[in-house]
Amino acid sequence: MIALLIRDLRLAMRAGGGFGLGLAFFLIVVVLVPFGVGPQSTLLSSIAPGILWLGALLACLLSLDRIFALDWEDGSLDLLATAPLPMEAIVTIKALAHWLTTGLPLVLAAPVFGLLLSLPEAGYKPLILSLFLGTPALSVIGTFGAALTVGLKRGGLLLSLLVLPLYVPTLIFGAEMARRGAAGLDVTTPLLMLAGITCGTIALLPFASAAVLRVNLR
């Protein structure tokens, strides 16, 4: 299992691996938004938490179809399925690798991007915490979507349509937590809801992903 994680991280770092794709997209969104809404820093600072969360979510979405598609194309997925690794472990490791290469860089870059959107000072801690809690759920849900659409030619559209509604709860509570934090309000309720959603998806979805992957490999 560790070997699979190391291989996936190594592949992401090598040429054409897609590491930094999400980060670059996130940067583009955050840099362009001030041009779009105009230079009023009060307006910017009030929409900053929502924009940052939305940017992170879309950046996550961008790299989802790579999770299984590349392994399916070159036959590794068949070979992994017949290897002595449980399918549940394979999908969990794949989700973890996706989070480490996409979600975690977004969390670490968020404070810098917050500056660009003049996020209020009180908002940084809740923003980072909410992204740190929320992005694992995005990766796990995305892995489920990728497992559903593996083997479909140009499955990216279907994948986005399937995954977007499932992302809504995470987005609502994540952005709510960042927004309340920026406004200096108590964040306990959205924090607990977000943590609950993430724990629930991590606990349940790998089994669903493994099941649909088995069906798709037939």
Added chain:
Amino acid sequence: MPMGIKVSDLTIARGGIKVLEGLSFQLAAGQALVLRGPNGVGKTTLLRTIAGLQPPVSGRIESAVDTLVYAGHADGIKATLTVSENLKFWAQVFGNADISAALEAFELTPLSNRPAGALSAGQKRRLGLARLLVTGRDVWILDEPTVSLDVQAVEMFAAAIREHLRQGGSALIATHINLGLDEARILDVGPYRAKALEIDDFDGAFL
């Protein structure tokens, strides 16, 4: 439970349509079985079913736990990893560490630090076959293993199979060419082709 595979009265389907039925054979330790049959008869489907990638329609496949290894049309090679990184990954997945013997057997040692994407088709295939050696599994299930291999590499492959059989392993191979394995039995799956009755009935409903 004997080593190897025992298949009894197996019926398999591809895309919901039965392709082979009533197939029975046994593969004991130290034996090789070559599957023959026209294109599309269901050889790949049979191998995938035995490898556990899809369930059979009916019948039984018996084998000891964790003894099979499957190699399909695609080699599962990552182009941006080097030859030795590719092999090491599969060795670790199967709980082994040593890849030097596998590199040696398929004459990949001089290529071990080259990115797999820079290999020729035949060299890639040799890397895919070297993967079998690092798995340490007893029963090899091979689908067209000699595609894009030259004559010399086919001999290399036959030698690897012979050595594997000598060590008590077994191999189930779907291939059209003569591997030069005199000890291998040949099973033509053509006669087990499923009757196309359902399809006739289906057409009849519309006529």
